[in-house]
Amino acid sequence: MIEIDIRIDRPGGFSLEAGFAAPTSGVTALFGRSGAGKTTIIQSVAGVVRPDSGRIAIDGEPFFDSARGIDVPIEARRAGYVFQDARLFPHMSVERNLRYGERRSRAKERPIRFEAVVELLGIGHLLARRPHTLSGGERQRVAIGRALLAQPRLLLMDEPLAALDAARKAEILPYLERLRDEMRLPILYVSHAIDEVLRLADMVVALREGRLVAAGPVGEVMSAPEILPVVGRFDLGTLIACTVSRHDERYGLSDLAFFGGSLRVPRVEMPIGAPVRARVRARDVAIALARPEEVSVSNLLLATVEEVRLLEGPYADVVLKVGEGHLAAMVTRESAERLALRPGLAVWAMIKTVAVDSRTTDFEARE
Amino acid sequence: MIEIDIRIDRPGGFSLEAGFAAPTSGVTALFGRSGAGKTTIIQSVAGVVRPDSGRIAIDGEPFFDSARGIDVPIEARRAGYVFQDARLFPHMSVERNLRYGERRSRAKERPIRFEAVVELLGIGHLLARRPHTLSGGERQRVAIGRALLAQPRLLLMDEPLAALDAARKAEILPYLERLRDEMRLPILYVSHAIDEVLRLADMVVALREGRLVAAGPVGEVMSAPEILPVVGRFDLGTLIACTVSRHDERYGLSDLAFFGGSLRVPRVEMPIGAPVRARVRARDVAIALARPEEVSVSNLLLATVEEVRLLEGPYADVVLKVGEGHLAAMVTRESAERLALRPGLAVWAMIKTVAVDSRTTDFEARE
Amino acid sequence: REARADETPIVFAASSLTNAFQDIGKAYTAKTGKKVTFSFAGSSALAKQLQSGAPASIFASADTKWMDFTEEKGLTLKDTRVTPIGNSLVLIMPAGTAKPVTLDKSFDWKAFLGADGKLVTGLTDSVPVGIYAKTALTSLGQWDTVKSHVVGAENVRAALALVERGEATAGVVYSTDAAITKDVKVVGTFPADSHPAIEYPFEIVKGQDTPAAKAFFDFLVSPEAKEIFANSGVVVK
Amino acid sequence: MLTPEEWVAVYLSLKVAFWATFWSLPFAVLAAWLLARSSFPGKGLFDGVVYLPLVLPKVVVGYILLLTLGARGSIGQYLDAWFGIKLIFTTAGATVAAAVISFPLSVNAIRLALEAVDRGLETAARTLGASRLDVFFSITLPLMLPGILSGALLSLAASLGEFGATITFVSNIEGRTRTIPLAIYSATQLPDGDAMAIRLTVVSVVLALGSLLLASLVDRRIRVMIGRA
Amino acid sequence: MLTPEEWVAVYLSLKVAFWATFWSLPFAVLAAWLLARSSFPGKGLFDGVVYLPLVLPKVVVGYILLLTLGARGSIGQYLDAWFGIKLIFTTAGATVAAAVISFPLSVNAIRLALEAVDRGLETAARTLGASRLDVFFSITLPLMLPGILSGALLSLAASLGEFGATITFVSNIEGRTRTIPLAIYSATQLPDGDAMAIRLTVVSVVLALGSLLLASLVDRRIRVMIGRA
């Protein structure tokens, strides 16, 4: 467990008061608007900022405990910190920057390999360069590599991928997932990109003006109404726990079994029976009264309307019951009236295959 | 016109060689992976970096011309530059930072008002603070405000919204749109967020390792195959020029007329007859062989399959002919086979209303 | 350059005359109600300042060389030279260890100074007291013996300090200097014929022979001044 | 506590040190700027000339001043003839001597501070419409204030301690050029001068500690002001 | 060109200046670090003591050295008795005098450079597992090298020019303590010494320009090395 329960007062009116616990082997996303206190929490864990009071502990071992007068020095915490600004050492080449933490780690405990990281981040051609000659994204990549190579026992990442292009992100995210899963490296992760958060995170801590709004497993928190002002309307969705039930080699697809039946998704590189998680964005769910025939949509689920919330503006939220679970859909108010959607109505939910995100995760360990 | 045709050699192997022209009243997005040379171009326009050779001119007035020995000083270019790093003045309060450029602009030419900018960026409570006490996103917002208040005649924005949460972005983007449209303020914009680019940009310049990959109106460039490695597969789509044909007050929707018929979209705040642009992402287009009845999808367009490209992996690209225009769709290979999609087949394209982006723009002026 | 008659005359005097000249200045002011201004520095500095046009009225040098220099350059008036006072060269030791000696050709410097004892004086090639000491020791035929023990200080005060503190075994200074501090004792006087007469020539500066300057210049050779000189330990001629 | 003539020396010392610092500072800033930010033919030589007063024995510096700025000096004669400025024997001369001696020290401090100023901020200011000069006064100068203060302090301290160049250039005249160090020197020539020398040394120490204290207070305020506390 | 005894003075000057700089630099770095980064009771006083050699007339500094480090001095007697170190009248003593006089200058330069080091980088280094000491040597020290170089240069220059404290503390002994300034002083005391004084002054100037040139070359390399060119 990562236990955090701290209080910090800043001159100028901001105060942070947050307490939560996160699993040691997983990604905890810190979520909140600009100025909510995300960086402040990360800094407290790293030891860069000293809380006014409270306690921070990893697996029961305290990093900070104002009651007991404990404040472990930064370097002894071994928390790899990817700063919001890159903070590369200007007097060292990219390679020496990368090696800085590595050389200071125990030689026998270097599971994160230099070559692998360089390859992953695509910075091989930059090794001899100096930081001031790098572009914004290059700098950020080197900073990520440097933190990883310090072989941390905890990763603190403050918007690490903000300056990176989609393609690079798509390469780095699976690596972070691997770190999380294979090395069971706990990660505290700040990002404004909901996709990233949903993909990586096991646990979400939502902050608002220095106070906890919600904290808990991703599935729960991201569907909580308190989270709306933080996340914004468009990206609401449903997280569904599934197990891999079949692979379709021919079409490069996989079937995932879940409470309401089966979902077809692009091939998941997991063995049959493995637990995985799928996300269905509400905006990607269409509703039909009769089973649509001959459509390109491969996921058709029989459902019952449980609730229809007409919103201001053009939209309506629809909560569907699928098997024993729920699925959120978003349609226009006009469609809701046209189809006369009402609780109890049996409908078909249409989910385009391509709109299903999937990820591996270890549900038992957390819930 | 913003004319740019420059050549820069950097020690370490990178060289930039790019020539393009962009309309003076619109947003030109610079697009490309990390290290492609986006910042270098912006810096050249600002005068921060001096190209080895070439020419940069705004409306025929040269900023830089190596042949004629012209190099207009930075301050005379009046190019508001939002740097990738915020670069706030540490010895000034937030308010004095914001006022710095404003005080140096001509008093009679201050269409961008202090109060409006402060309100927009939500930094009213920070005015008395010092930059070093700001959070990453707060800093970035102040930097944006500072550049705007200098009343520039050209805006250079280098990933200005990268550190901001979705809600704040959603507030700032319309403001930038207004600047672009009302003040006809040209904007050079770097971003890795395709949504942002597509929403704001009139023109896209795609770069790859210092060379132009494609440049032109958004619609053209974003559907060009060369752009694929830069943009990534998932966000390909079709841009459709439309005119507002009807407003539906009751449901908060608008109808847009286009080559292939009519699109229903969330209300567009434009008069009837105004030209607007809609974007349909390929992944949001589903295909049905028969007209689906009683579905929540409001946009059903009769189309003809023009081309089916089976890709590696689970997907297939389908090009549909709708009226005289084209619409890109993406389905799984399995669906393509199941529906036996082939050129000439008449189908229905289903587009969920909510998946339609729309924006105003002035097509004639550019094309 | 014409000096105005009512201006207070400026007197350039070698540092070693600080004491005596200040007292004479006070006496002069008490007697006549007129003021004089002094500048005390090394003779060389003063001479060079005169050379660059310093509007001083009177120059009192610590040795004849610098007075000859200003004369040759036409800076001071040869005809006005007076040398009312002189000095004698003495050997001093720290008060505690002092034992009188006789400074003649047979004086055993080696035994007196020990193996690495130091004999401190002014710089032997530039500071007047050092030059006199070197000349005296040479004429006594002992320079070569003593040479390696000699330490040159920049001014008399520094030399005195070294002897006072016992850092140096002994020192060669003017008798006036020895009078400054109780922590040193004069253990011997160099024979007057072992070195040129130690004299302090005074002259009026060219173009500055105003009545006020002349009045003070005359006072410098008056009986009152001589008495003050005598009290300060110099040899009054 | 102090005799009237000692007070005069203290007052004169403060005056000389203050004005030497005051007048030399803008030139020091200029020189630092030239050395750190510009390049021109003969810059190396200029660099050398700036540091010369430090390397040369102060007495030599005094002589050089005498030769150039004295009443018959190559420059001094014109200063006198054209502007009626007399440096020899005057407090102004002592001030010049102190300024020249302390110049390399303040230039060095200011230069180091200038080099530490983030040029990215200057560029940013220019994109906001500020001319180079405007940028200098609104951005660069405030950010290098700690260095300027440090340079001023060094200059003040060195001026308070200056002896060799002063006595050589402008002599040792009570109330005009006899600053504390010269007074201490004179005191050591007197039979009973030790007490006075010690008193004046103590005064020097007190002045030094006082100005340091003042400087560190100012420094703290400056750092808070420029956000580097 | 130069007489043998002038060569001796030049050699001695270089030797004294080099060793004074060499030995005082680590202490200057330490003092700068204490002043810029730590706080302890009596820091203000320490600050004052560091700057004292600058404020006091050099002759007084020399005298104080004599009182403390002379063979009979409060510290000097133990240096001699316990370690056999004799400073008075020796080249070592001249080196100490030069080091003491130039100490405030190098401390100031180093301190300014130290204050300009971005502490965020130090924090980053600690998160990468470096201890405070490790951070100091791997991050802080390299980044403040330009300041250290500048401090060394000032120290060298001030040592080359040092006169007052040296002659007061260790007198003027050819081949042992007669550095260039002392030789120049001797020359200026003679009516016909101008030629020698000028020769030696020129040598000083050449040495100064030479070390400046060297320093600026080293400086450029350092700046390239630390990415601040």
Ligand SMILES: Nc1ncnc2c1ncn2[C@@H]1O[C@H](COP(=O)(O)OP(=O)(O)OP(=O)(O)O)[C@@H](O)[C@H]1O
């Ligand atoms: N001063 C320099 N010296 C050498 N190479 C440089 C220098 N500045 C930039 N480069 C290189 O030029 C290339 C383009 O840099 P630029 O900053 O324009 O990239 P970018 O497209 O803005 O990337 P990003 O999205 O990562 O910010 C990069 O590969 C970078 O390493």
Ligand SMILES: Nc1ncnc2c1ncn2[C@@H]1O[C@H](COP(=O)(O)OP(=O)(O)OP(=O)(O)O)[C@@H](O)[C@H]1O
């Ligand atoms: N040194 C400081 N003094 C005063 N206030 C501070 C200081 N540091 C941070 N703050 C304030 O604390 C609040 C939280 O800052 P923090 O950096 O944790 O925000 P954040 O959640 O990381 O925001 P962002 O997404 O913009 O980076 C902000 O309002 C900020 O202004």
Ligand SMILES: [Mg+2]
């Ligand atoms: Mg933050």
Ligand SMILES: [Mg+2]
């Ligand atoms: Mg960039």
